[in-house]
Amino acid sequence: MELQNVSRWYGNVVAVNDVSMTLGPGVTGLLGPNGAGKTTVLHMMAGFLAPSKGKVTLDGGATWRNPGVYRHLGLVNEREAVHGFLTGYEFVLASAKMHKLPDPAAAAKRAVELVEMTDAQDRRLETYSKGMRQRIRVAAALVHDPQVLLLDEPFNGMDPRQRMHMMSLLHALGDRGHTILFSSHILEEVEQVSGTVQVIVAGRLAASGDYREIRRLMTNRPHVFAVQSSDDRRLAVALIGEESVSGVEIEATGMIVRASDYGSFTRALPRIALKEGIRLRKLLPSDESLESVFSYLLEA
Template identity: 65%
Template structure:
């Protein structure tokens, strides 16, 4: 049972703080690292994999420091987001080279097993330069699995994959988690995490925003205040009817936009209230649209929660 521990870790580049005092523990099973682009997910993964030193704090694997610890690298597989690869090699040559770097007894056999696991056997003799983005992702996955690591770290692994490839990779990661491996993958797409990971870690602007069971985090996201832009046949009458209900905490009449801006504190209650009030008052609803549904707004709420 392998556990990654990140203890009060920060990482800065000059005056830019990429990761700010993050503490989390990643154990066996599948964990999702969720956050908007630029949140610090890649920097965290690079420190977890031993490719980047923390500016402060420690990253350990079962109590052993990872940075410059050659033994820990034997237990970790990394699938980076970056596309930089040795395009002049074939897929098989690339995976064999990684097997040789790990000092495996039979690099060829190990490479064949890894390529078969990610369904790349048919294309293994083609140059990487001819691969699609999804194929590149899969051959990177094969190189990360070639030494059968107990820890697998994946940075945005589903980028560029078609639906069939995504389903196959999800099934593979679920099986690895069920087998007791420690699997962590990053994503900025909520639905990817929801389909694959029950436990998630949320990072925003380099800070640790939330941690726990996915359903609980999802509830926090759903229960946060929601803001809506509403256009109707009688905005003033609609505002008067809505403000009296406990599901709303603020209503503003936007004269320039000729619309209402409504903040709802009870998502379910408001979605039931609005059509009922409009029908009872004979008000026609022309537009009801969320005005704060970006991932950044969702995650920013979690930071403050």
Template identity: 60%
Template sequence: MSTIRISRVSRWYGNVVAVNDVTMRIGPGVTGLLGPNGAGKSTLISMMAGFLPPSTGTVTLDDVPVWKNESAYSQIGLVPETEAVYDTLTGTDFVRANAELHGLASPGPAAALAIAVVAMEEAAGRRISTYSKGMKQRIKMAAALVHEPSVLLLDEPFNGMDPRQRLHLMDLLRKMGADGRTVLFSSHILEEVQQVATHIEVVVSGRHAASGDYRAIRTLMTDRPMLYRLRSSDDRRLASALIGDPCTTGADLDASALQVQVVDFERFSKLVPGLARDLGIRLLEVSPTDESLESVFSYLVGRR
């Protein structure tokens, strides 16, 4: 099992600061790296992969610096956001070339195994120039896996994939994380991160904004109300009763449902059933409308 540690890392290009004093730990399992465009995600991944040195600070793999460390490179697989493929090669040739670059004793069988893992056997004999965007993503994944790395870094791996391909990749990432590999991926498709990652790291404007399970982060946001959707047999009476209680700060009523801003979830969860019973109101739905990774992410971005 491998662990990447980023300690007080900054990276700048001239006068532009891409990453500013970031510290984080990426251990076994699946970690999602989140941030808006330009937040520094790709720069961080490049430094973790050893393709880019930090301007200050250190990036280590199992306590050994990654930059210019050949033994670290052999443990890392990278799927970059850019195409990074040779269109004139077949999928098999491309993956086998990566196996040979890693000095594998049996590059052919290793390439065939990696291609099978990403379910690209049928298209492996075709030139990459004929591939769709999603297929190119999968063949890059095979090339990254061919030497069986303990660490896998993926930059926007779901780009261009159709729903079936996304589901396959999500299952693959979960399996690798469960097997003890250290997997980190960035994505702007927040629902997929929520479904796959057991841990998240959030970067905003080059800085580390949050770390942990997204639900735990959301629970710590006590200064921001949670939004709940309620449907009942009498939304108007229910709204009148709820708005007078200190566990809520506001309510909006439309033709389809009641939206309530909640600042004390524990009190709210006990209050609603009791009110419904006392008022003779039948509850049809009580559900959070913003208890998602996208809500967490948007809130963190807004704080910066």
């Protein structure tokens, strides 16, 4: 899946502005504050919206006005528009029939089992909880085993057990070579499912790739490390003279070290500790979480 200099505007309102990205096999998280343009990007990828400018392609073919892409693509959008009078199984079976699968009943059964909804498959959708509706919609999107899966807020309404199962399922699909893009406003979910992110802020692509690597490229912000050693005070004195260290604080549980350069500091620390005869017990980057990266990107 590829976006090349894609923009989408509504009158004078620019929803997506010159976004380029390439998605390959594996699981990628799509991040951004409310109104950033995430859903617009997903809808252009799924062929629901035409880009005002640029190209959106799947295996080289345009997604807009190209029904053939749906043989290789599955979508779960944020809206929960389902026919409440259908049972869960009937809903997934209808999707299998629309895809003209050779054995739609068997495909529907496999998809329902995949999302652990077999026990409730004969109940009407109108009796389902929000999390159950979400899972049966994922089953309908997976019934034809698409190579690309697009999910808009897929964990909405799920309880912790359901959420963990869905995370495991996405991991397994990604490991099998499927291309999965899912949006979420809960950073912990993205962090657990995928380290690879596409971050959209105000309609623009703010960052792309592994969020840990993105953090290390932010040279304008000091990197913060939690350090414990056999002699924190002596190590702190030695570190103050190191060029890559911009600050050291002694705490009851160890040291907080601020470094201007990630690589230089992590190479210098063991050398300095060895020279001083100090044993290192802990070295942990403490602001390398996805939450830190996301907040830094928003501030920028």
